[in-house]
Amino acid sequence: MELLKNAILERGYVVGGDILKVDSFLNHQLDIELLNEIGKEFSKKFEGESITKILTAEVSGIAIASIAAQYFKVPVVFAKKSDSKNIDAETFDSQVYSYTKGRYYTMKVSRKYLDREDKILIIDDFMANGKAASGLLEIIEKSGAKLVGIGVVIEKGFQTGGDEIRSQGIRVESLAVIDSMGLEGVTFRE
């Protein structure tokens, strides 16, 4: 998606060689017009899939999923994160390791909002090592819902998460895949 790649090149920047900061349009300030184009692009990619719900994770997936959901005409459910390891009988939980924080956290979705009739599209801002996506996959599996696929705004193609998940036969659609990045800039996969 050219508009997104241009935003990354012009308004993103790389910190310390491996962190891409997109705070100016995706993660802190939100460029709602760009998010609309991203939403439209996801709806084209997953057209005809009769999706019933979009699942994402707090915090940074929420705006993207909400704007995209308008094109699918479905509700959004966002997984809540907590440091607590209590397994709540009323939630589907997954333990997820965060490399950024250096610890596990629990992702939770209330059992009320996912069931075996649902066809779920996961939407998230980043895919890197795939830990967060795997947490959402585990929650969907526990709920008995059907997974349609995963829509990712920015995939770090030089990390293994996306390809590991694809190798399980899961459809992953990333709107921009970064092959390499560093102080010299960002290179996208063609």
Added chain:
Amino acid sequence: MELLKNAILERGYVVGGDILKVDSFLNHQLDIELLNEIGKEFSKKFEGESITKILTAEVSGIAIASIAAQYFKVPVVFAKKSDSKNIDAETFDSQVYSYTKGRYYTMKVSRKYLDREDKILIIDDFMANGKAASGLLEIIEKSGAKLVGIGVVIEKGFQTGGDEIRSQGIRVESLAVIDSMGLEGVTFRE
């Protein structure tokens, strides 16, 4: 806003006498169609105000602010919350007391995304004791931006936050004001 009041009556419920759970449409599962109507309603209330940016706070303000921002054609900035008390030179900060959590947390907005040219509309899901809104007001004041007003989805009118903020001459528009609630149900202000 009748549609919202009906959603609260039909799909919300009161826990322990003073907590209104709206997880089924506003806080965990998101009814995007209703959020669109909420966004339109805010845009009517603040029409002609030449707003340049919408400010909200993570987590539960993000979806509402993002959907509403489409009608204002402006970006959203959401304040990040952290337990850290480090004052970052590159952010506008506010210490906010959370009654729910029983402790202070820090709300932060990068200095890059607010400036004295901005005319800000605050949008949030709830107004109760007004602590979160006051934190956002402090951040706006530090940035030198102009405040246009505050749009609230649900105001707990039996708590003092809304009226305290109005008494400072600040415009607060709440789409549903709850006068009382308990096990017998919810009563709205006319």
